Amino acid sequence: MSDGDELIVPPDVVYITFIRATPLMIWDALTKSEFTKQFFFGRTVESDWKQGSKWRLVMPDGKTDVAGEVLISDPPRKLQVTWVVEWLDDAPKDPAIITYEIEQIGDLSKLTMTQHTDAKIPRKFLEGGRQGWAAILSSLKSLLETGEALTIKMNPPE
Amino acid sequence: MTKNQTQFVYVSYIRTTPDKLWAALTQPEFTRQYWFGVSMKSDWKAGSSWEMMYDDGRVMDAGEIVEADPPRRMVIKWRNEWKPEFKAEGYSRCTMELEQVDGAVKLSLTHVMDVADSKFITEGVSNGWPKILSNLKSFLETGAIATANKS
16 A cells, blocks of 8 residues: 555645636636636536535536535635545545635735545545645636636646 | 644746746845845855845845755745744745646745744744735736735
8 A cells, every 4th residue: 555545534725826806707717617617627617506506527528527516605705515526436435625715805816725524535635636726726817817727737646 | 744843835836937937036126026025135055044125124034045956946944033923933944846837837835844833834924925926926927916915
């Protein structure tokens, strides 16, 4: 067993970024496919984003990447969803909880993403989550500020 | 990370080159613009002194360059000089690594203090870095900073 397979209850992953955009622009970018397919590794999203509704993150080939349920929907301030990775066979089956909080500060917005997990997961998925969120939310910021997302390729955790 | 350590980690992907990012992190003409008016005083060689100061001469942080491998990696021995409870914790270590990844440069920052529940890390550094590095990314990608408001 490699170190990456060790089961741990992970600390929350928190990523904060300040974006020169309105909260509504950030909300739309997180919840509409025309934006997510640019900054979220080509993924689209499906949901009506109402509390209790299902949501899906869909890969370019139509397969489900992540599925879950909307726990809190308070546009454009707070979105909380459950998050179960479906495209990797060995991914944790217990849902993580992802919370986006968006706060306007003058002419910019503070976006705080928190990934919370209660269950034990293999250590490698924690590092994957940290690296992945940094890439995704860096690309989101570039998209909203420059009109162009970043081109970063990522591989699943090894 | 051990029990008697407090750590802050931040990763940002920036559309730039490692050379430009290194220059933005080290040269006063750039840091003044996105880092709320501070400049760095150092020759950026291992063993050299390092100071972060305002133009009026107030020194905010000071220490020593532990490693410098432009434009890939730097390690700074870093102590806060303006807040007594931060300064009392002694020296922290800030490591920055720059790596070209496809169309962006990945900047990985780790700031560690060998103190359990370090106030400098949890109250100072953890609030400061996301704002500074968000500003740096905007500055390099758009030529303008995201915010001039430090607090």
